Amino acid sequence: MQADQNATDAQTPDHVLSLSQALLLPRIVIEDTQPAIDGGQFAVKAIVGQSITVSTKVYADGHDKMAVVLRWHEAGSDTWHSTSMRELGNDSWEAELVIDSVGTHAYCIDAWIDQFASYRYELEKKYAAGVTIELELEEGRVHLEQAAARSQDTLARQLRQLHDELQGLDQDAKVALLLQRDTQALMSLADHRAFLCSSIEYALDVERELAQFASWYELFPRSITDDKARHGTFNDVHSRLPMIRDMNFDVLYFPPIHPIGRAHRKGPNNSLTAGPDDPGSPYAIGSAEGGHDAIHPQLGTREDFRNLVAAAAEHGLEIALDFAIQCSQDHLWLKEHPGWFSWRPDGTIRYAENPPKKYQDIVNVDFYAADAVPGLWTELRDVVWGWVEEGVKIFRVDNPHTKPLPFWQWLIADIRSKDPSVMFLAEAFTKPAMMARLGKVGYSQSYTYFTWRNTKPELTTYFTQLNQAPWAHCYRPNFFVNTPDINPFFLHDSGRAGFLIRAALATMGSGLWGMYSGFELCESAPIPGKEEYLDSEKYEIRPRDYTAPGNIIAEIAQLNRIRRQNPALQTHLGVEFFQCYNDNILYFGKRTADRSNYVLVAVNLDPRNVQEAHFELPLWELGLDDDAATNGEDLMTGHRWTWHGKTQFMRIDPGYQPFGIWRITRVQP
């Protein structure tokens, strides 16, 4: 027979499937396995301890019964866990998976034909139909005999015992023995997994909860001073910690803390010449005092930094640092590693641009320069690792989309293989494909288009998209309401209500949100016509009065508290929009998969006018009739009431509070 096969193969052109190749293809199809990114090319994002629903389709020719098992392990470990999958009909199977440690894991699916289950199904049907089953009973005996023969020790003995017992029984008793649960269990153990087929392994990047649920607060340490003339220090930041803790933030993020270059230093408002006392942009990294691994002397010592990290931790705050690969013209790399840069014909380096913005004080390394590989790559990895060793586990990465994707894929994997608690936030504002790809190559989370989504259709579309594949599996949005670079148009003239609107949207819309200091004081003075701050803190020291009247500190504290108390709000997933008959009111539900925590959010997007609307309570999602009564609770005020029926009415006055956040629960009988 083998000869036939080879003869047939010999006639087959190379591009045509040969008989030998076809005979190696699996009988069983395993397909549409989810979650998966790009067919398994990249790891799916997951959170330690949180359930992942794995689904797949399994089928083969014929009508046999299938056994389908989900298996998973930690990358590099030989220890596999497994669980049977549930059959949902139409060839679909599902199982829940909970990973209990951070780091890379992988899952796969095994499927085989459960021949004894197929046999039992036939037997049961025929027995019930009263047709003759003599042959079927003999086949059952052969099943037991063969199973015993391929088993060992106790199992073999038990199966042989069953087999012998069967012989002496009458027909009804034989059927009962063959169909009983114990027989099934023993046959399962002895199953030889006919036609076993395994899917590829799908990687899971399991991170700690902070990767999905965290409130970020950004400040410039040098601005923590009473006097613009006195450079703030790490030690000064200690005084801010209680207030930031009381606003219920989790992450305290600093722009670069490294020595700042002198050459081409920017003056106030991005002017091209700096005075002798102008501090310069912290993004112009590197001077004679050191580069990316050093601390700007005016901020303090390494010891001061360590103390601040420790003090922040005592306030429940983790420090996030900025990883901005660019250099000032004074960076030592220009002299020590000229081969890492791209030099122009006149011996200069092109300064950085992110059109239309120009950064005359900054030059970029060139990842494609002749000598950049591997020295630049390992140097940057070592920079990051150095800060990890200082206790920093969160990095906000500046403009990652202008650096090679394989570089990030390697650096993030390398760092996280040594410390899987480390997380990277991508500060990419670019086209959607690249935004998603950065998540795929390893970024834990990303900046977003949120700042430019203001209307009801814009927000509905954006929130919905982030809940769908591929975004839901690869991209965690961190909704920053402002940054030192982004002073959103919407806030320029919408007043305190405008800030509350954006704070409510960010805190309720995603598990991850962030604000840059000044937002709580409703600062919004722009460079006229631009989305930039006047007197930008990037170029000057800006002391602030954090108790200034009109601030929204109490509201931010309460919004963050509500988030901590409601699991539904600890992710951007689980959003659904419901009917609300007013185009100025965005109304949506955030709910856990089991609906045990269900929060309704209504935001009046119009900061100037009272808006009213009839709206629908999603009673059907709670398994209730349209006329059911439900408990409502205002999570901002604690007020409670009973709703009767599905259609309700709201009135939102932005002069008071431009949003409502209500928890809905079933009335307990």
Added chain:
Amino acid sequence: MQADQNATDAQTPDHVLSLSQALLLPRIVIEDTQPAIDGGQFAVKAIVGQSITVSTKVYADGHDKMAVVLRWHEAGSDTWHSTSMRELGNDSWEAELVIDSVGTHAYCIDAWIDQFASYRYELEKKYAAGVTIELELEEGRVHLEQAAARSQDTLARQLRQLHDELQGLDQDAKVALLLQRDTQALMSLADHRAFLCSSIEYALDVERELAQFASWYELFPRSITDDKARHGTFNDVHSRLPMIRDMNFDVLYFPPIHPIGRAHRKGPNNSLTAGPDDPGSPYAIGSAEGGHDAIHPQLGTREDFRNLVAAAAEHGLEIALDFAIQCSQDHLWLKEHPGWFSWRPDGTIRYAENPPKKYQDIVNVDFYAADAVPGLWTELRDVVWGWVEEGVKIFRVDNPHTKPLPFWQWLIADIRSKDPSVMFLAEAFTKPAMMARLGKVGYSQSYTYFTWRNTKPELTTYFTQLNQAPWAHCYRPNFFVNTPDINPFFLHDSGRAGFLIRAALATMGSGLWGMYSGFELCESAPIPGKEEYLDSEKYEIRPRDYTAPGNIIAEIAQLNRIRRQNPALQTHLGVEFFQCYNDNILYFGKRTADRSNYVLVAVNLDPRNVQEAHFELPLWELGLDDDAATNGEDLMTGHRWTWHGKTQFMRIDPGYQPFGIWRITRVQP
């Protein structure tokens, strides 16, 4: 440097991306390439000479300009064709592809960074902004110099000439020279395709037009007789050809034409005992007179068959044969190849079942029996090839979903590699995943759920789904209105109108449709309560009067004629549903991609009552305002009129004709 890299690699655990591996990853991302099935695992279906739109996303770090090219070739050929792709924005690219021969082809996408285009973009912007561009001009000179250096012969000479010319010019002239079209063309030719990245190859299964557009007519040759007592023959079928041609059918399909077994032969109405003159089911294949490669003696000789194939061709009809792998108990294989079957403990073979149907006259080969590989596989392939050599290029395959998928993948590839005009129709009625998979492994087309889709929502959902991925790329639906096995409930009591409704839906819904003889005579007598024909032709000879009153022969002829005259109707793709305010009227458009052929179809799904509705003409799809005038033409009657505006009114009387088919065209100015 190499040493560093190895040192770094050595520390990397196996499951973590190493530096060496990362450095091999491409800079440029090519993703979301369409059409593709399961990431390129299977061939996408295409029709010779018909345009395929290929789309992809291409991007990389940074802001460089990309060059993106679509390449394709015939499988096994070294000759590649290529075309530039169009940039659509947001990293999307698109191109049209037309393959001009049947058989397997493949396409892929190449992308690289067009460094000179990036340079020109910069130069143009800076020149326009009036900033100093001395360095840019020098960089331009270097571009020309390097391009000349890496080129040969004429191209090198021309580039060197440009380079030298540049030197003597003033600034404006230099810019003009660097930006001129000729320079761009030469630089394109000299492009060294920096960071070239190629996608995988995506296979295309290119078939002849009949794979997508064909009307099938099924008959039992033995019933072409005036007298139930006289077995019809191939020679008798000649008399039917003109009438089938006049109904504008393309394919004439016969159930199995092989010798019929005697053992357990079925009698009329599937009874378990046959009389001596009962012809038996043609699906009980094989007797002492031969098996799958033989002709049932009562039908005629091999010569008769050849004559019929030739005569059919003269009438524009292609013969399709049934490939039904099952055997009667008299099939020679049982004796010659007992190892191809699965024997029960008592030495019998289990008869075939397709629950709830029982086929006591039929046994199945067992593809998983010990001796089935490769003998059974090659024997079956040889059976098919034998009929191909007789001029049969179309096979309807019985129950393919109960045979191994790899078997089909191999058999179809094997046959089509020798004759790519051969096509296979899958008679699978099973769950959706398997239906799609059969298309993926090579079936040209498939039976469908059409027969069980009757209401407006059912039909809308089904037609729409077939137009979407993955179905649109892997599955061509052949809408059979009835088969010898399916006498649809809807037809039992809906009368002539019911038959016209289903004929209109099938002919207008898909490029492929089929009917089994008797449909045109509105035959519908069922076995009470079952979707089966009373006195089924599978078990007895059924002469018919094809001129019986009340037939719908004229309507079928006209429906098929309309299909031939309107390209939009020659595929199931290109359907769109529009507003029609009556749940009993299905109203949709079928249109070519360029909208040059635009057909509107309205079917009154209620065979008993007149239905009326306001409906919308899709003027927006024709680029017209809501108040525009359009030409309407009734394709059944030839009547013409002018529609004014978007909203129109229809009244459909099933007693007259339960559907309307209208071509809409713009009024020429």
